[in-house]
Amino acid sequence: MARTEHRGAWLITLALLLAAGCVLRFHELGHDGLWTDELFTSSMVRQHPLKWGHSSFRRVSVFEVTPGDSFWTAKGGEQSPPLYELLTKAVVTVLGSSEFSLRLVSALAGCLWLIYLARRAMKAREPFMRRAYLCTLVISAVSVALIEYSQECRAYGLGALFTGILADRWLERWRTGFAQAELPGYGELGLFILGCHTHYNATVFCALLLGSYGVAALHTKRYRALARLALVPLACVPWLVLNAHTILLTSKGGVRWREFGVQEALRGALQCVLELPGTWVLLLGGAALLLAAGRRLFGRSTEGAGVWRTLLALLVLSTVYASLIGFVTMRAGMLHPRYYLYLLPTVYLGTGLLLAAAFSRVSIVAIPLALLVASSVTDVRSYYAKERNGYREVTRWLRTHGDASSALLYTWAPNLSVYRYYLETFFGPDADERAIPISGVQEGPEVCERLGDAPRVLVIAHYTHRPFAAAALEACGTRYQHTGELEYREVVGQVWTRRPPSVAQ
Numbered sequence: 001m002a003r004t005e006h007r008g009a010w011l012i013t014l015a016l017l018l019a020a021g022c023v024l025r026f027h028e029l030g031h032d033g034l035w036t037d038e039l040f041t042s043s044m045v046r047q048h049p050l051k052w053g054h055s056s057f058r059r060v061s062v063f064e065v066t067p068g069d070s071f072w073t074a075k076g077g078e079q080s081p082p083l084y085e086l087l088t089k090a091v092v093t094v095l096g097s098s099e100f101s102l103r104l105v106s107a108l109a110g111c112l113w114l115i116y117l118a119r120r121a122m123k124a125r126e127p128f129m130r131r132a133y134l135c136t137l138v139i140s141a142v143s144v145a146l147i148e149y150s151q152e153c154r155a156y157g158l159g160a161l162f163t164g165i166l167a168d169r170w171l172e173r174w175r176t177g178f179a180q181a182e183l184p185g186y187g188e189l190g191l192f193i194l195g196c197h198t199h200y201n202a203t204v205f206c207a208l209l210l211g212s213y214g215v216a217a218l219h220t221k222r223y224r225a226l227a228r229l230a231l232v233p234l235a236c237v238p239w240l241v242l243n244a245h246t247i248l249l250t251s252k253g254g255v256r257w258r259e260f261g262v263q264e265a266l267r268g269a270l271q272c273v274l275e276l277p278g279t280w281v282l283l284l285g286g287a288a289l290l291l292a293a294g295r296r297l298f299g300r301s302t303e304g305a306g307v308w309r310t311l312l313a314l315l316v317l318s319t320v321y322a323s324l325i326g327f328v329t330m331r332a333g334m335l336h337p338r339y340y341l342y343l344l345p346t347v348y349l350g351t352g353l354l355l356a357a358a359f360s361r362v363s364i365v366a367i368p369l370a371l372l373v374a375s376s377v378t379d380v381r382s383y384y385a386k387e388r389n390g391y392r393e394v395t396r397w398l399r400t401h402g403d404a405s406s407a408l409l410y411t412w413a414p415n416l417s418v419y420r421y422y423l424e425t426f427f428g429p430d431a432d433e434r435a436i437p438i439s440g441v442q443e444g445p446e447v448c449e450r451l452g453d454a455p456r457v458l459v460i461a462h463y464t465h466r467p468f469a470a471a472a473l474e475a476c477g478t479r480y481q482h483t484g485e486l487e488y489r490e491v492v493g494q495v496w497t498r499r500p501p502s503v504a505q
Contacts, residue, residue: 010130014118014137021141025110025150028384030100033392036418036490038153040078042102043417045088048074059245062255063414067432076242079250079332083197084155097421099153106157110150113161113345114141120168128307128356131365136352138369140345142376144383145276149341156341159202162195164345167317170209171349174313175306183213183225193235200247203236204324205342208317253333265335269326272337273318277347280375284368285351292357307357314350318343390489391460395422397486398458401495407454409447409472411465413437419460438468444475451476459494463487469494 034042051070060069062077071089075082087105095101117140121133140146149156169188173181184192192210196203210232217226240247249255274282292307321343329335359365408431410419416432423431438447451457451472457480459469473480473496484495 011122014121014134017134017137017141018114018118021114021137022111024141024147024380025107029103029107029151030098032099033389034099034102034153034421035388035390038102039391039418039421041085041088041153042097042421044071044074044078044085045092045102046097047417047420050089057242061246061249065414065417067416072242077246079243079246079255080155080199081197081203081239081243083194084158087158088153102153103151106150106152106154109158109161110146113146113164116161116165116168131359131362132349132352132356134352134362135355135365135369136348138373139281139348139351142373142380143281143344143348144278144376144379145337145341145344147380148383149338155198156338159195159198160341160345162191162198163202163205163342164349166191166195166206166209167346168349170212170317171310171314171346171353174310177306178212178313179216179220181216183217183222183229186228186231189228189231192232196232196236197239199342201325201328201339202342204328205321206232208321208324250332253331255332255334259333265326265330268335269322269329269340272335272340273322273343276337276340276344277351278376278379280372281348281351284372285354287368288351288354288358291359292354307353311350311353314346318346387489390491391419391422392425393488394460394486394491394493395419395426397488398460398493398495399426401484402456402458405454406456406458407451408435409438409451409457409459409469410435411438411459411461411468413439415462423460438472441467441471443468444471444473447472448476448479451480453498455498457494457496459492459496461492461494463490463492466492 047067048065048069048071051072056070057072057076058069060073060077062079065074065077071082071085075085084105088102091101091104095104114137117133117137121130121137124130124133146157146160149160151157166188169184192206195206210229214226214229217223217229253259277285322340325339329339355365355368359368408423408427410416410423416435416437419435420432423435427434436447436450438444461469469492473482476496478499480496481499482494483497486493
């Protein structure tokens with residue numbers, strides 16, 4: 001740095017920000033119960049062994065996966081690549097399958113993104129880029145969206161790590177001159193390959209970056225570099241072959257939540273893109289844009305050469321990516337802000353550049369950053385206070401109302417992968433074998449017969465499947481009476497007690 005006497009204070013500042021961000025990602029990591037998607041991932045990690053050979057794989061949909069299937073069969077039936085589950089399998093082998101260990105990969109990925117930013121801030125030679133990375137570090141550290149997905153047993157946080165690093169390298173090349181910049185080497189291409197194997201929405205993001213590098217390589221006739229870039233799609237082919245049937249099923253809406261029209265999908269995409277960064281970040285970025293434009297217009301800023309070119313490239317990238325993901329989610333019938341998460345580190349990097357261009361000194365930019373941190377406290381507290389214990393609490397409640405002689409009934413056969421974790425936790429490792437599924441109201445008489453003479457029936461159901469349980473109870477006539485119920489978020493637990501023989505008759 002220009003003034004070596006300030007280097008110690010600079011390093012301490014980065015260390016404190018890094019520590020605070022990592023604490024937020026590990027705070028109460030294993031405290032809350034797993035929710036639906038996390039439970040599905042845990043089943044993929046815990047129940048399906050890594051088997052090799054031709055006989056270890058069969059093409060089935062996610063609805064047809066059975067507990068005895070290999071990991072490759074089970075994961076091939078799901079609509080995302082396998083990297084997160086493979087890494088979590090390694091963690092679970094060492095640490096066991098607690099909520100903490102199942103989420104550990106995501107928490108570490110969230111911390112690695114902060115470490116990367118701190119290192120870039122520390123190594124940057126230009127004061128402008130030191131400010132830019134400092135701002136991005138602060139924004140990322142207190143981002144509720146990044147904190148949330150760093151605490152989930154899902155691939156989103158891991159994918160955001162790779163897309164963030166790759167976006168930073170891409171934006172740096174735009175800042176210094178994209179056409180003449182050195183194209184990605186083997187290490188960076190390795191990050192592309194890893195990112196593509198976290199989630200297909202991350203694959204789309206990586207493809208956009210890689211495509212721009214390919215155009216640059218063709219334009220400058222760097223054919224050896226172009227051949228090097230081709231390693232990424234080649235590395236993705238094996239998994240795409242294994243997962244092709246599920247990609248086709250998803251593209252046709254085979255796992256859709258509901259139908260989306262074009263206008264609704266566009267509104268939803270815009271809402272998701274605006275919701276993820278947070279209101280205060282958008283306001284701060286907008287104010288920084290006006291200030292930076294004013295400084296540039298009146299000739300008061302000579303720093304940050306190429307920053308406007310970089311921001312324009314970021315805008316184009318964001319627009320194209322959001323449009324593509326909006327189209328994909330419309331076709332698949334699934335719309336949620338998390339599908340746009342892989343763009344979020346890029347948005348934060350752009351906001352950091354704007355703040356660095358708007359404020360010429362760290363001591364000045366620290367003021368809006370402090371306001372951002374203060375405004376984020378309420379949102380972060382609200383996130384930690386959010387209830388996420390439906391499956392765990394309902395299953396625990398059922399355990400207090402039954403014993404080994406109780407029958408276990410759950411709704412919709414494919415949902416065993418969701419219920420299994422807490423059934424085994426509270427009822428023993430054979431609970432999934434004892435549990436009886438009901439997947440429709442027409443199965444009520446058959447299920448009632450399978451219940452036999454059980455003195456008590458413990459029912460666990462998603463709230464949308466209440467009619468299934470009601471059909472089974474009705475089919476049993478006077479044999480059972482509904483004696484207790486607990487609804488906790490989206491999960492419902494019921495207790496049916498067998499009537500005395502004289503009453504039942």
